[in-house]
Structure formats: C-alpha cells, structure tokens
Amino acid sequence: MLPSPLVLSLPLLPSPASGVPSEQQVKETEKQGCRGDLRDEKNHEKYSPRQGEDEPASRCFRCCDPGTPVYQAVPVPQINITILKGEKGDRGDRGLQGKYGKTGSAGARGHTGPKGQKGSMGAPGDRCKNHYAAFSVGRKKPLHSNDYYQTVIFDTEFVNLYGHFNMFTGKFYCYVPGIYFFSLNVHTWNQKETYLHIMKNGEEVVILFAQVSDRSIMQSQSLMLELRDQDEVWVRLFKGERENAIFSDEFDTYITFSGYLVKHALEP
Secondary structure, three states, X not given: OOOOOOOOOOOOOOOXXXXXXXXXXXXXXXXXXXXXXXXXXXHHHHXXXXXXXXXXXXXXXXXXXXXOOOOOOOOOOOOOHHHHOOOOOOOOOOOOOOOOOOOOOOOOOOOOOOOOOOOOOOOOOOOOOOOOOEEEEEEOOOEEOOOOOEEOOOOEEEEEHHHOEEOOOOEEEOOOOEEEEEEEEEEEOOOOEEEEEEEEOOEEEEEEEEOOOOOOOEEEEEEEEEEOOOOEEEEEEOOOOOOEEEXXXXXXXXXXXXXXXXXXXXXX
16 A cells, blocks of 8 residues: 655644734744755655665655556466365266157268279088989880789889989888979870879878870879988889779880989988
C-alpha cells in the first residue's frame, strides 16, 4: 500500500485580541513551512540510494516519485485435480436396447476390382469311393419251365469285377457289403407266359411277369437291395404249372442281368 503524499498544515496563531492572525504571525508561519520542506528534501536525499546501490527492501514510495517499481501479480495456486479423483465405481446395469433406425438406401455398385493372382494347388482330396463291385451278364439260349424251379444260368459275361458273379452257379455273391442296384431284362415268348423271380438268399424278392400274348415283347424289372457279406442274389424261373418260357437265340442276346454297388456300408 503506497503512503499518502505529505500535506503541510500551517498553524494559525490567533490574535490575542480578535482571533485573526496578524501579518507578522503569517510571515513566521510561512518561514516555518519552508524550513519543513527543506528538512523533508534533505531527509529524502539522505535516505535515497546512491547510484549502484540497491534500494532498501522496506522503503516506501510516493506516487509522484520517479521510478516507482511496478509490483507483479501474485500467481494463483493451482490444485492438482488428479489427487482428488476417487476410486472407480461398479459397472452399472445394461440399459434397454434402443429402437432400430430406418434402413438406408443401397449404395451404388462399386467398380470391378482387378483380377487376383492364381492360387496354389490344394492338397488332393479323399477318394469319394474306395470299394467297388459290379457285374453284367447275358444268356443266348431260350429256357422253358419244367416241373421244378430252375436257376437261370448265363453264358455271356460283359462285366464281372473281381469275379463276384459265379458263371457256373448263376449267382452273385456279396463280398462288399452295402447298397446294390439290380436290373433284369428278358424277351417273352409269344403264346407263352413269362414268370421269373429275383431271389435273395432263397427268398423271392420281386417278380417279372408277362401274360400270354400273340406278340413277344421285352420285359424288365429293377430294384435296390441292401446286402451283407456272403449274401446271394440270382434269377429263378418258375416251375412248369403253365407254359412258361423266355426267348433268346444264338445270334443276339435277349436276356441280361446286371448289378453294381451304390454305397459301401462303412461310408457315411
């Protein structure tokens, strides 16, 4: 805080008679004021710092004195907020899901990118089928029924993979269990009945039948069977209660019997 400027007060000596100072009293008072000013100036010079000396720290200044120092503002202390941060609270419950926004419009189709480089060759895959069985046989001779059942014996071998079809017995023997497809084709004899069965292990499975007719025709039958190891499949002609026959000749093959493995029993 700066000291107030010095104010000189001139005491007035009252006149003993009227209370108004006389001319002589006024002159004495002015002399005393001048002496006071001189004393103040001497005191001011006496306590003023010389050139090259530092000013005393406790010195007071007047506003009218030249070179009055400018006091800098005291900085406000800053508080570190991080030391006031509390511990992390528990996670709150999940809020309700908001409404779905409107579906935006589809953007324009982009440009076709450059063709990529050719990839490396992959590892070879597993074989889709590891087991095989197939046969296809034919007969060039006609056959007429007798008083007993007859196994149709075939004399022409088209395909007999691994010899699973026995040409001597006329039977197919299963060595690869699984699902098989079989097909029988015969030529009927005019004015005679045609009556045969496809057999499995001594049981009649399906029949191939054609009634008596003035014209001979080609007749067929097919089916799928699930076979186990050592099962037998063959064709049997019905016994001769009626005129029953199948036609063929030595020049062409009119009777065929075929079968092949569709799915192995161990395949998924």
